[in-house]
Amino acid sequence: MTEALAILFGLGPEVVLVFSLLVARVGGAMSLLPAFGEQVVPGRIKIAATLAVSTILTPVAWSEISAASSSGIWYFLILSESLIGLLIGIAFRFLIIVLQIAGSIAAQTISLAQLFGGGMGPEPQPAFSTLFVVSGLCIAAMAGLHVQVCELFIRSYELFPIGIYVDAESVSMWGSKKVSGFFAIGLTLAAPFVLAAVIYNASIGVINRAMPQLMVAFVGAPAISFVALALVCIATPLLLFVWAELAIDQFSDPVLGFR
Numbered sequence: 001m002t003e004a005l006a007i008l009f010g011l012g013p014e015v016v017l018v019f020s021l022l023v024a025r026v027g028g029a030m031s032l033l034p035a036f037g038e039q040v041v042p043g044r045i046k047i048a049a050t051l052a053v054s055t056i057l058t059p060v061a062w063s064e065i066s067a068a069s070s071s072g073i074w075y076f077l078i079l080s081e082s083l084i085g086l087l088i089g090i091a092f093r094f095l096i097i098v099l100q101i102a103g104s105i106a107a108q109t110i111s112l113a114q115l116f117g118g119g120m121g122p123e124p125q126p127a128f129s130t131l132f133v134v135s136g137l138c139i140a141a142m143a144g145l146h147v148q149v150c151e152l153f154i155r156s157y158e159l160f161p162i163g164i165y166v167d168a169e170s171v172s173m174w175g176s177k178k179v180s181g182f183f184a185i186g187l188t189l190a191a192p193f194v195l196a197a198v199i200y201n202a203s204i205g206v207i208n209r210a211m212p213q214l215m216v217a218f219v220g221a222p223a224i225s226f227v228a229l230a231l232v233c234i235a236t237p238l239l240l241f242v243w244a245e246l247a248i249d250q251f252s253d254p255v256l257g258f259r
Helices: 002-009 013-030 043-069 074-109 127-142 145-159 168-189 191-210 216-252
Strands: none
Touching: 013 043, 013 074, 013 145, 043 145, 074 127, 074 145, 074 168, 074 191, 074 216, 127 216, 145 216, 168 191, 168 216, 191 216
């Protein structure tokens, strides 16, 4: 197949082999990376970004890929590189899931979960989740996400040399640890909203106990809505700052706890 592609594009077989392995790893990760891998991004844009990043990486990773690919079967190498790319993409997709979890918990605890928006995915999400996700993606893009992505792929060949086959047991253990850790982080980010909800419900309970004839729900609902919106304005910058620190740590070691 590589010979046929080489004839079609007028390139040498080695060029097609190296570039196809690059595209397999980059494409697998690009389908899940923040900003690049969002479902609202058209597929043609994702393909163009994959080809662009692969072209940038070709001179850097040429010698390593060329030396390793000559000793393996192309079909198995493509499968291995695709799985490694998906693993890298999943590691960074957790960053977006953290914001979605935080927004969902915040909206649920302050009784604003009914305010659904379009969201960044196929399913509607609470407005808070959409706000957090869009804000986080804007911060990542302004911080040079495209440069970080290129550096990430260069370092990935040190973490996962070409031709390596990832152990399924290690992946499952790493995934379980990541899921539990990021869920805890999402709950931590939503802690101000949870605390406000606890204080609100405790106050409503005390007032209702003292004055049973008062319809405290009609008085408390506007109050908690106002407090929630004020808390969004105050806490969101701090929440996104904490998330940005988490993203920096993730880029410095994308598969922390895997090895």
